[in-house]
Amino acid sequence: MVEVVVGALMREGRVLLAHRRTDKHVRPGLWDLPGGVVESGESELDALGRELREELGVEVSPDAVGHLARVVAGPDDDPVSISAWLVEEWEGTPANLAPEEHDLLGWFDVEELPPSPHIVVRAPLVDAMRRGRAHLAPPRDHGWVSEHVGDATPESVWDYPRPPVVVPSAEHVVIELDGEVVVDTRCALRVLETSHPPVYYLPVDAVRPGLLRPVAGTTWCEFKGVASYFDVASPTGRVIERAAWHYPDPTPGFEALAGHVAFYPAPMDRCSVDGETVVAQPGDFYGGWITSRVTGPFKGAPGTAGW
Numbered sequence: 001m002v003e004v005v006v007g008a009l010m011r012e013g014r015v016l017l018a019h020r021r022t023d024k025h026v027r028p029g030l031w032d033l034p035g036g037v038v039e040s041g042e043s044e045l046d047a048l049g050r051e052l053r054e055e056l057g058v059e060v061s062p063d064a065v066g067h068l069a070r071v072v073a074g075p076d077d078d079p080v081s082i083s084a085w086l087v088e089e090w091e092g093t094p095a096n097l098a099p100e101e102h103d104l105l106g107w108f109d110v111e112e113l114p115p116s117p118h119i120v121v122r123a124p125l126v127d128a129m130r131r132g133r134a135h136l137a138p139p140r141d142h143g144w145v146s147e148h149v150g151d152a153t154p155e156s157v158w159d160y161p162r163p164p165v166v167v168p169s170a171e172h173v174v175i176e177l178d179g180e181v182v183v184d185t186r187c188a189l190r191v192l193e194t195s196h197p198p199v200y201y202l203p204v205d206a207v208r209p210g211l212l213r214p215v216a217g218t219t220w221c222e223f224k225g226v227a228s229y230f231d232v233a234s235p236t237g238r239v240i241e242r243a244a245w246h247y248p249d250p251t252p253g254f255e256a257l258a259g260h261v262a263f264y265p266a267p268m269d270r271c272s273v274d275g276e277t278v279v280a281q282p283g284d285f286y287g288g289w290i291t292s293r294v295t296g297p298f299k300g301a302p303g304t305a306g307w
Contacts, residue, residue: 006035018102064089069121072253164193182208195299197288201260225251
């Protein structure tokens with residue numbers, strides 16, 4: 001799989017985007033983050049520094065960047081792994097030194113960002129811009145995307161990408177069943193996908209022992225791979241069939257989901273995020289968690305199957 005690295009240069013709440021020439025084979029005529037292919041033997045940070053130097057004429061210190069997003073894009077027979085980095089400090093004035101790739105550079109605030117399909121990593125970029133800062137995380141090689149910090153500015157699920165992205169969250173997630181707390185964690189992963197409220201994947205070691213009972217049968221996700229299911233055995237012995245699922249061997253780009261489990265919120269007594277009771281995503285198949293942090297409309301209700 002081809003690996004691409006891109007950089008989000010941010011200053012005073014604005015991000016620098018480059019407009020792809022209309023005669024380019026890949027993503028012609030679209031605004032996106034500058035960057036390019038990681039060459040053989042290069043680390044992501046080495047490639048990021050080289051690409052920003054060649055395309056923009058700026059020098060970036062590895063100490064001044066933080067990992068923003070990793071997504072897999074493109075057709076199934078020719079996928080591309082795209083790793084995005086947040087850059088808040090650099091030397092030099094950005095200029096278009098690669099006119100054969102881009103015909104224009106522009107600074108955008110969050111309200112000015114062009115809609116999808118512009119900007120492959122649009123959702124995590126919007127998240128970082130709205131929060132005004134991002135936790136600068138070290139390089140990760142197992143598929144997660146960005147660290148959550150800051151306030152609870154509402155997100156539109158129509159700003160989420162497809163394929164989805166995996167986003168770590170420090171929100172306080174609690175699940176209660178039969179009057180007892182059975183999950184309590186601040187180490188959740190949120191999967192964000194166009195039209196869906198976030199699905200929360202929780203560390204298996206945060207789940208009360210004995211709660212999960214593996215059952216036969218699997219489903220397949222075109223992005224994350226094969227999902228296996230659990231019955232949930234309540235503290236009083238009540239069994240809720242196929243109320244949780246996981247990806248024991250997720251596909252490349254979603255490796256962070258290994259060792260995590262997701263719960264359908266509706267069969268639980270209460271699922272909460274930072275003290276707010278979750279509303280279940282409409283329908284009986286998807287497992288998204290709706291809070292005041294996200295806005296719809298949401299896929300799952302009758303008539304939305306094609307969304």
